[in-house]
Amino acid sequence: MATAKGSKVKLDLSRIPAHIAIIMDGNGRWAKRRFLPRVAGHKQGMQNVKTITKAASRLGVKVLTLYAFSTENWKRPGSEVNYLMRLPVDFFNDFMPDLIKENVKVEVMGELTDLPEPTRQASEKAMADTANNTGMILNFALNYGGRDELVHAAQKLAKQVQEGTLKPEEIDDSRFSSALMTGFLGPMADPDLLIRTSGELRISNFLLWQIAYSELVFVDDYWPDFSPAALESAIADYQARDRRFGGL
Numbered sequence: 001m002a003t004a005k006g007s008k009v010k011l012d013l014s015r016i017p018a019h020i021a022i023i024m025d026g027n028g029r030w031a032k033r034r035f036l037p038r039v040a041g042h043k044q045g046m047q048n049v050k051t052i053t054k055a056a057s058r059l060g061v062k063v064l065t066l067y068a069f070s071t072e073n074w075k076r077p078g079s080e081v082n083y084l085m086r087l088p089v090d091f092f093n094d095f096m097p098d099l100i101k102e103n104v105k106v107e108v109m110g111e112l113t114d115l116p117e118p119t120r121q122a123s124e125k126a127m128a129d130t131a132n133n134t135g136m137i138l139n140f141a142l143n144y145g146g147r148d149e150l151v152h153a154a155q156k157l158a159k160q161v162q163e164g165t166l167k168p169e170e171i172d173d174s175r176f177s178s179a180l181m182t183g184f185l186g187p188m189a190d191p192d193l194l195i196r197t198s199g200e201l202r203i204s205n206f207l208l209w210q211i212a213y214s215e216l217v218f219v220d221d222y223w224p225d226f227s228p229a230a231l232e233s234a235i236a237d238y239q240a241r242d243r244r245f246g247g248l
């Protein structure tokens with residue numbers, strides 16, 4: 001069994017989960033513990049996105065989906081939302097050369113039309129500039145909500161039935177999966193492993209359809225402290241499990 005170099009855990013590199021999704025939680029508490037403003041936690045959290053992106057890419061992960069901003073996050077104080085909306089711009093300004101070097105392909109899913117123009121433009125430019133990359137897909141969920149996604153998929157399919165291009169009895173799992181924001185991922189749309197940091201044991205309206213058979217790993221680390229070693233440990237937990245997909 002080939003194992004990751006210098007790793008504290010023994011990983012089977014032939015069984016790395018193809019799609020890992022992460023709820024990057026605990027940034028505000030990370031800052032509070034250090035008597036820093038909440039936005040300092042978000043800034044450190046963004047730095048860690050770069051670290052974990054590289055680590056996942058080098059382990060052979062095919063898709064890394066990161067929950068960056070939920071449809072509920074608009075309820076936060078205006079100053080915090082304004083800071084958060086600038087992070088995608090800063091991320092690509094700082095990290096695009098590294099993403100190109102890592103052959104990472106950027107995707108951004110969510111209600112992008114509701115985003116501030118600079119945020120949306122930076123996201124769209126990053127997707128265009130990395131469209132021909134063939135390495136790991138770095139898929140940001142930005143202004144994303146799982147129920148919002150399900151409603152939009154239902155509306156899309158209902159419109160096709162109304163137009164006569166689809167029969168109701170033709171709507172099956174595969175057709176519904178294709179109608180979701182993760183449809184572009186095809187057979188890799190459903191995360192093999194969902195990780196949530198900061199000790200919270202909730203799904204928080206993330207990938208509600210897609211995680212039906214995902215392995216869930218909850219870690220106590222706040223996101224800014226979630227290290228490549230912690231990622232490997234979560235993958236080792238995943239590899240130690242016996243996935244049944246509802247079977248015996």
Ligand SMILES: Cc1cc(N2CCCCCC2)n2ncc(-c3ccc(F)cc3)c2n1
Nearest residue numbers: 024042045046068069084087088091123140
């Ligand atoms: C809103 C927000 C918050 C955000 N945080 C840092 C990570 C922890 C979660 C909260 C704060 N990060 N980190 C990276 C992005 C990002 C999003 C889209 C994109 F195309 C490129 C980068 C980001 N976006």
